[in-house]
Amino acid sequence: MTKKEQLKKLNNQILKCHRCTLKLGCSNIVFGAGNPEAQIIFIGEAPGKKEDEIGVPFVGSSGRILDKMLASIKIKREEFYLTNICKCRPPENRDPLPEEVKECWPYLKKQIAIIQPKIIVTLGKYALNSFLPTAKISEVHGKIINVEIKKIGKIKLFPLHHPAAARINRKTKALFEEDFQKIPNLLKNKKEQ
Numbered sequence: 405m406t407k408k409e410q411l412k413k414l415n416n417q418i419l420k421c422h423r424c425t426l427k428l429g430c431s432n433i434v435f436g437a438g439n440p441e442a443q444i445i446f447i448g449e450a451p452g453k454k455e456d457e458i459g460v461p462f463v464g465s466s467g468r469i470l471d472k473m474l475a476s477i478k479i480k481r482e483e484f485y486l487t488n489i490c491k492c493r494p495p496e497n498r499d500p501l502p503e504e505v506k507e508c509w510p511y512l513k514k515q516i517a518i519i520q521p522k523i524i525v526t527l528g529k530y531a532l533n534s535f536l537p538t539a540k541i542s543e544v545h546g547k548i549i550n551v552e553i554k555k556i557g558k559i560k561l562f563p564l565h566h567p568a569a570a571r572i573n574r575k576t577k578a579l580f581e582e583d584f585q586k587i588p589n590l591l592k593n594k595k596e597q
């Protein structure tokens with residue numbers, strides 16, 4: 405089975421998921437989008453209002469910031485994959501609860517296992533802490549961290565602030581933009597290895 409077919413199969417499984425109560429309040433399960441062969445996966449927290457309506461990740465205001473940053477480093481849509489740690493929208497855009505993250509984690513893990521990216525870019529503290537529970541985004545943003553994921557193996561994590569946080573705080577925006585500019589070099593280094 406190709407990676408695309410494996411992701412489709414997983415998506416079909418998730419459509420039937422009721423592991424947590426988030427499913428009750430969402431309009432669409434937002435599985436993920438992008439190239440199944442991508443070298444890089446961006447992982448956010450959970451779908452927002454617009455994402456929930458359309459069923460596609462990062463299409464709202466955070467998505468526009470992300471698009472702008474991706475254009476600034478000349479990374480094309482077909483070069484990456486986008487998803488969230490929780491596939492259903494939390495009510496009123498609240499933060500996902502630890503038990504919701506825990507229930508959805510196996511799906512994210514399967515997506516990573518299928519795509520086998522070289523680099524995982526986490527967006528915001530919830531995505532970071534789903535890999536490294538005690539890490540602080542203020543301390544590790546913009547740094548490569550080697551992590552080992554059970555049954556997947558070693559992978560490089562590159563934590564960034566969430567675009568939504570960058571939107572509301574000028575200092576965070578500057579850090580987010582500065583860190584984002586490091587991505588082309590990370591990809592280049594991986595290709596050369």
Ligand code: SF4
Pocket residue numbers: 418421422423424425426427433490491492504507508
């Ligand atoms: S958030 Fe994840 S675990 Fe919860 S219902 Fe949706 S797909 Fe299932």
